[in-house]
Amino acid sequence: MPNVLTQLFSRFRQAPLAIKTSIYLLLGYSLYALLLGGLAPWVIKSQTPKQLQQLLGRQASLGDISINPFLLRVRLDNFALQESDPQQVFMSFTQLELELAFWRSLTQGAIAIDHIHLAYPQVKLQRLASKNGQAQFNFSDILAHLEAKQTPQAEATEDASELPRVIARDIRVTEGKFAYMDKIANTELSYDKLNFSLQALDTKAYSLSLPEDENKPVLAKDANRYALSLTGSDNGQLQTQGQFQLQPLEITGELQLAKISLLPFWPFADGLIAAKLSDGELSFQSQYQLKQQQDQLHYSTHKGRFILENLLFSDQQQARVKLPLLALDNIRVDGDNQSVDIDELALQGLWADARLDKQGLDLQQLF
Numbered sequence: 001m002p003n004v005l006t007q008l009f010s011r012f013r014q015a016p017l018a019i020k021t022s023i024y025l026l027l028g029y030s031l032y033a034l035l036l037g038g039l040a041p042w043v044i045k046s047q048t049p050k051q052l053q054q055l056l057g058r059q060a061s062l063g064d065i066s067i068n069p070f071l072l073r074v075r076l077d078n079f080a081l082q083e084s085d086p087q088q089v090f091m092s093f094t095q096l097e098l099e100l101a102f103w104r105s106l107t108q109g110a111i112a113i114d115h116i117h118l119a120y121p122q123v124k125l126q127r128l129a130s131k132n133g134q135a136q137f138n139f140s141d142i143l144a145h146l147e148a149k150q151t152p153q154a155e156a157t158e159d160a161s162e163l164p165r166v167i168a169r170d171i172r173v174t175e176g177k178f179a180y181m182d183k184i185a186n187t188e189l190s191y192d193k194l195n196f197s198l199q200a201l202d203t204k205a206y207s208l209s210l211p212e213d214e215n216k217p218v219l220a221k222d223a224n225r226y227a228l229s230l231t232g233s234d235n236g237q238l239q240t241q242g243q244f245q246l247q248p249l250e251i252t253g254e255l256q257l258a259k260i261s262l263l264p265f266w267p268f269a270d271g272l273i274a275a276k277l278s279d280g281e282l283s284f285q286s287q288y289q290l291k292q293q294q295d296q297l298h299y300s301t302h303k304g305r306f307i308l309e310n311l312l313f314s315d316q317q318q319a320r321v322k323l324p325l326l327a328l329d330n331i332r333v334d335g336d337n338q339s340v341d342i343d344e345l346a347l348q349g350l351w352a353d354a355r356l357d358k359q360g361l362d363l364q365q366l367f
Contacts, residue, residue, distance in 0.1 A: 057145035304331030
C-alpha cells in the first residue's frame with residue numbers, strides 16, 4: 001500500500017501544472033462544501049440556543065438548519081423563543097430561508113440577495129401590570145438583560161458614510177400571526193393571515209423621483225414595491241401597498257381598512273368615557289405620500305374616505321345612542337399648510353335616548 005501511495009504522489013508531482021491546479025481546486029471546493037454544508041449546520045444548530053439564552057436570558061430552540069453551499073442558501077426550520085415562563089412561546093416561525101446572489105454581487109457591486117422567505121411567524125405581545133409607574137411588557141426582561149450586558153462605550157462619532165447598496169429580488173412573509181394582550185385594559189387583539197412582500201429592493205434606486213444633482217439617473221419604476229395585508233379575529237382587514245425610495249426618502253401608497261370592529265379597542269377608553277360601546281365598525285381608505293426635501297419631511301393624503309357603521313352606545317341597562325352611518329368623503333390632508341379638507345359629510349339614522357332635568361342632559365354624564 002505505501003508503494004502505491006508513493007507512485008501516485010510521484011505521478012502527481014510529474015503531472016502538468018493545469019492538472020495539479022485542477023486537483024487543488026477540486027479538493028478545495030470539496031472541503032468548502034463539506035465544511036459549509038455539513039459541519040457549519042451542526043455547529044449553528046447546537047450553539048444557537050445557547051448563545052440566544054446568554055444574550056436574551058430566554059430559552060430558545062431550533063428544529064433544523066441546512067446550508068446549500070452551491071446555491072448559497074440557508075434554511076432554518078421550527079425556531080421558537082420562549083417566554084420567561086418556558087412553557088409559553090413568545091415568538092416562533094416555521095421556516096426562514098435566505099439565498100444570496102453571488103454573481104449579481106460581483107456584476108452589480110452590491111450586497112445581492114435572491115430571496116428572503118419567512119413562513120408562519122408568530123409573535124405574542126403582552127402588557128403586564130405596571131411596576132413603579134412604568135409600563136411592563138412580556139419582553140421587558142429581554143431589554144433589561146441586554147442593557148445589563150452592555151459595556152460602557154465612548155460616544156459614537158457621526159458616521160458620514162453612505163448607505164450601502166443592497167438589492168433583493170423577493171422578500172416575503174407569509175401567513176403570519178400577531179397577538180396583543182393587554183392585562184391592564186383587559187382586552188386582546190389578534191391578527192391572522194399577515195402577509196408582506198417587498199419586490200425588487202434596491203437601496204440606491206430612484207424609484208419615484210429623480211434628483212437634480214445626479215448625472216443622467218435612471219428611474220427604476222419597478223423597484224421597491226411593497227404590500228402588506230392582515231386579517232383580524234373579527235374578519236376586519238388592513239391592506240396597504242405602494243412604492244418607496246430611500247435617498248432621498250419618498251413613500252407613496254394606498255391604505256385600506258375594512259370593517260374593523262371597534263369593540264376590542266374600546267377598553268382603552270375606560271375611565272375616559274362612561275358610556276359602553278356595544279357595537280360599531282370602522283372603514284377607511286386613503287392615498288398617502290411622504291417626501292423628504294431639503295432635510296424636511298412633507299406629507300399629504302388625498303382621496304380619503306372614513307366610515308363609521310352601526311354605532312351603538314349604551315349605559316349599564318339600555319341603548320342610549322345609535323348611529324347607523326357616518327361617512328366623510330374626499331378627505332385631504334396637507335402637512336405643509338396644516339390643513340384638513342372634507343368635501344362631504346353624511347349622517348344617517350341618528351337616534352338618542354336622553355333625559356333633561358334640573359341637573360342638565362344626562363348624556364353629558366356618559367360622554
